[in-house]
Amino acid sequence: MIEVEGVKIDTRHWIGGERVPSVRKFPDISPIDEAHLGDIDAGGAAEADRAVAAARATFPEWAGKTAAERGAILRRVADGIDERREDLARVETRDNGSLLRSHRRGVMPRVAMNFRFFADYAETLAHPDLEVRGHRERITYDPAGVTAIITPWNAPLMLATWRIGPALAAGNTVVLKPPEWAPLTASLLADIAHEAGLPAGVFNVVQGTGAEAGAPLTRHPGISRLSFTGSVPTAGVIAAAAAPNIVPLSFELGGKSPLLVFADCDLDLAVDLAVEQFDNAGQVCLGACRLLVQEGIAEEFTARVVERARALVQGDPRDEKTDVGALVSRQHFERVSGFVERALTGGAKALLGGGPNTGLGGLYYSPTILAGAEPGSEILTEEVFGPVLTIQTFKDEDQGVRMANDTRFGLAATLVTGDPERAERVSARLNAGTVWVNCFFVRDLGAPFGGSGKSGIGREGGTYSFDFYCDVKNTVFSPDGWRSHG
Structure with missing residues (x-):
């Protein structure tokens, strides 16, 4: 446990609804004055395996809930974020050096919105039935499984919840690997989610470096979806690691706009x-x-x-x-x-x-x-x-x-x-x-977001997020054959 800007933060991982320590640690340094904020538990393959196992174990329960049931819990998570907005803003500013005024006015409200928007959207997500030769085709969005999310340091909590929100709303469970240069608000988010009643194992946090904690996640056979935000070279390594398991990827990469x-x-x-x-x-x-x-x-x-x-x-x-x-x-x-x-x-x-x-x-x-x-x-x-x-x-x-x-x-x-x-x-x-x-940085969360060229793979936002985080199923009903034998 460390204290940053008057806020107590648990430096252990969050796996299966409990705090899990590691023998190894890594230092967290503030950009503001290069002060040592504390030593953070450093995960590896063992912690990644444990987190994926926890997420897989609780997946049937979470996926079995209705969108409304999941949404009610996610809105409580959003409420908890709002209640701790000042704590989150102060900690993230100390951790990654971004402006406190921006965190207070824009970033942390958006963090809460990421949960509310996708909780609401999931409840209205639907596709009209199709008809072909008298047969009815019903299209549904089924939870895919465990989602691994690897996020960057420039807006760690906002960019993490931009993926966590729709993944959980879709019925997936999540393992988050936060950035080693700014890991602290991910730990606070685990506390907030637990207090909001998110079931154990639905959301897990494994801290550490990309090579030691991220790599085991990217190649893990228990992962069903993988979302990464970062550099083009790292994305190439991740794609190669995930390829043998045929894991669908969503990449938000660099820009030179x-x-x-x-x-x-x-x-x-x-x-x-x-x-x-x-x-x-x-x-x-x-x-x-x-x-x-x-x-x-x-x-x-x-x-x-x-x-x-x-x-x-x-x-x-x-x-x-x-x-x-x-x-x-x-x-x-x-x-x-x-x-x-x-x-x-x-x-x-x-x-x-x-x-x-x-x-x-x-x-x-x-x-x-x-x-x-x-x-x-x-x-x-x-x-x-x-x-x-x-x-x-x-x-x-x-x-x-x-x-x-x-x-x-x-x-x-x-x-x-x-x-x-x-x-x-x-x-x-x-x-x-x-x-x-004639504007900049204006976007509805329902609009598609992603890059072309080397800037990424796929689109997220609104239905586009659920197209990725779900297995989209087509069920075809014949108009005949309803009479049972005898």
């Missing part, structure tokens, strides 16, 4: 959207880190974005005035620094930032805007995942679209224009799972 700014746009709006990309210190998979601006307004747009970004307040994310916090770990800090250093050596120019925030020290990297990078260079093609934006210019619509699509990723794209017809034309040509027109 464009913000495409046309000369006919509302320039104030375009500048606002560009500066918004520094949210969470740029550690956002959907972030539009490539600013592509039409030549006629490029000079003014660039000057205004640099001026606005320079005014951002960087510092302790627990301070309500802070706009940009720290990067999550020393390892990630060095990775981001390396990208920028290589870009500058290669001829790019830093219009803003370009290095660590020496006034703050630690893991604080200055908001950075780079121009003049060589087409095809690393800084324009690889995901940096930090507070680093690049600016490029284009002449006309065709060139702008080509540059926007010149990436192996396809998670999202943002388009800013004052011409509705251009908005229709360009959005149809952009290769992305989500396209925002």
Whole structure:
């Protein structure tokens, strides 16, 4: 047991409705000041086996409940999240360095919504019967089994519950492997779920590194579904591990999204959207880190974005005035620094930032805007995942679209224009799972979410989630043959 921001947190795994210790531990370090928050129990194959066994044992009971019965429990989980919203916000800010004000106002309310929305949706999930040659075809959504969920550190609780919510609402049981760089709110969620009356074994948490705790889950024969959010290389390893068991996968992977700014746009709006990309210190998979601006307004747009970004307040994310916090770990800090250093050596120019925030020290990297990078260079093609934006210019619509699509990723794209017809034309040509027109980060939970290209496999949200977390069954009834023999 440790105490973080006045909140007591059990550092053991949660398996089969009880706390389970491990001999081995791993340290949890806060990005804010690199303070040691505590030692967390580190799981491996034994803990993964135990968690999957617990989830499989309780699966028939949970799957046998009606959607309404499951929904009632999941809504109590959501209520518990709301009641502990401040605890969850403070702990996650300390653990992963994201802004406390964002956790309070947006992230933790969304965590609760992930349970309520899918609990409600499951109760209305239905497909109209089909008819062929007088035969009736009934389509149903059957629980699939045990779902393994492996989540990232940039929004650990929100991104975990975005998968846990529909998996449980569908009637599956869950084993969660939280990120080792930010594991604490997963432990609190286990407490909240238990207090809400979620049966033992329905939700399990196995902590540890990807290699030691995640890998045994990905290759486990007892898993029926696997959801992963993270990097492309790790996804390849997971896919290979899951392949022998023919486990369906849902992957949300990297991004290198464009913000495409046309000369006919509302320039104030375009500048606002560009500066918004520094949210969470740029550690956002959907972030539009490539600013592509039409030549006629490029000079003014660039000057205004640099001026606005320079005014951002960087510092302790627990301070309500802070706009940009720290990067999550020393390892990630060095990775981001390396990208920028290589870009500058290669001829790019830093219009803003370009290095660590020496006034703050630690893991604080200055908001950075780079121009003049060589087409095809690393800084324009690889995901940096930090507070680093690049600016490029284009002449006309065709060139702008080509540059926007010149990436192996396809998670999202943002388009800013004052011409509705251009908005229709360009959005149809952009290769992305989500396209925002004159807005950013707006999405109903019923809408499909996922990436094209190297940004992922599959879609989740609304019915799309249940298509994945369920076995969709077709039962065909003949109009004849109802008379029994004799």
